[in-house]
Amino acid sequence: VHIKAGLIWLNGEFVPQEEARVSVLSHALHYGTSVFEGIRAYETPKGPAIFRLDEHVERLFHSAKVLRMEIPFTFDEVKQAIVETVKRNGYKACYIRPLVWMGARTLGVNPLPNNPAEVMVAAWEWGAYLGEEAIKKGAKLITASWARFPAHVMPGKAKAGGNYINSALAKMDALSAGADEALLLDDQGFVAEGSGENIFFVRKGVVYAIEHSVNLMGITRDSVIQIARDLGYEVKEVRATREQLWMADEVFMVGTAAEVTPVSSIDWRPIGTGTAGEITLKIRKAYLEAVTGQRPEYEHWLTYVQ
Numbered sequence: 001v002h003i004k005a006g007l008i009w010l011n012g013e014f015v016p017q018e019e020a021r022v023s024v025l026s027h028a029l030h031y032g033t034s035v036f037e038g039i040r041a042y043e044t045p046k047g048p049a050i051f052r053l054d055e056h057v058e059r060l061f062h063s064a065k066v067l068r069m070e071i072p073f074t075f076d077e078v079k080q081a082i083v084e085t086v087k088r089n090g091y092k093a094c095y096i097r098p099l100v101w102m103g104a105r106t107l108g109v110n111p112l113p114n115n116p117a118e119v120m121v122a123a124w125e126w127g128a129y130l131g132e133e134a135i136k137k138g139a140k141l142i143t144a145s146w147a148r149f150p151a152h153v154m155p156g157k158a159k160a161g162g163n164y165i166n167s168a169l170a171k172m173d174a175l176s177a178g179a180d181e182a183l184l185l186d187d188q189g190f191v192a193e194g195s196g197e198n199i200f201f202v203r204k205g206v207v208y209a210i211e212h213s214v215n216l217m218g219i220t221r222d223s224v225i226q227i228a229r230d231l232g233y234e235v236k237e238v239r240a241t242r243e244q245l246w247m248a249d250e251v252f253m254v255g256t257a258a259e260v261t262p263v264s265s266i267d268w269r270p271i272g273t274g275t276a277g278e279i280t281l282k283i284r285k286a287y288l289e290a291v292t293g294q295r296p297e298y299e300h301w302l303t304y305v306q
């Protein structure tokens with residue numbers, strides 16, 4: 001395993017990574033019936049802090065509700081498990097992956113009423129999601145041959161394991177084509193989101209966030225809208241087609257893992273000057289200051305670990 005996750009919180013106990021095992025008869029392994037979160041902790045002047053922990057735990061419970069999974073721990077127990085996992089592993093900064101899945105008891109598509117929901121929290125050190133190059137020069141996107149699924153086909157607002165077959169297929173398309181990330185359209189052909197990020201574009205000084213539609217309601221997207229407005233930019237939530245991204249002065253992607261990543265080209269068409277946009281970099285700087293405790297106005301978003 002490439003990931004060094006150290007101590008993992010598994011159903012209430014901390015176990016070393018190599019002992020954190022599940023049954024091959026787990027329902028989730030066969031049918032994708034799991035939900036998860038991606039959360040980051042950052043180093044701040046007052047020690048490690050987890051960014052918007054409450055919002056992430058709330059979404060984890062919402063995702064579980066969509067799949068009719070009963071998390072066998074309270075909201076606060078899950079929150080505490082996340083804080084403890086960062087603390088026990090002594091991370092200054094890390095990426096945190098809570099996962100809830102349908103365990104092993106019976107197989108067959110229907111998980112109810114037999115398969116217990118199991119819970120783990122792992123954390124590891126994870127740098128730039130799309131690599132340092134993409135931060136400096138901007139990421140190259142291509143429109144994937146796979147579209148984002150319509151709302152009556154898969155629950156895109158649940159961060160559910162099974163949804164990520166769509167993302168994985170799109171991502172593999174993009175990488176095989178020599179790009180850095182996939183842009184997924186919805187089934188009407190409008191821009192949806194990246195395989196693991198929400199999309200923004202900038203035109204004539206106005207910042208546009210792609211509306212929620214079939215996309216995951218990103219917590220970074222919500223934070224960036226707030227930060228962009230606080231920086232004095234007009235921010236609109238819109239439905240857009242690919243051409244509007246091609247015509248934009250800037251495009252960027254946001255997510256817990258991706259943070260704020262500039263986009264340099266889409267479908268081999270340069271965006272603006274073909275490098276990281278000026279407003280994008282201003283927003284990225286402010287976002288990184290917010291998550292590292294350098295902006296008092298966003299302190300309420302931080303949960304200190306010590």
Ligand SMILES: Cc1[nH+]cc(COP(=O)(O)O)c(CN[C@@H](CCC(=O)O)C(=O)O)c1O
Pocket residue numbers: 037038039167193194195196197198215216217218219220221254255256257258
């Ligand atoms: C499909 C999708 N859309 C938007 C986002 C942004 O959501 P938020 O993190 O709340 O701002 C993410 C997060 N993708 C997570 C998992 C990435 C992975 O490779 O796994 C993440 O960024 O942690 C998505 O997976």
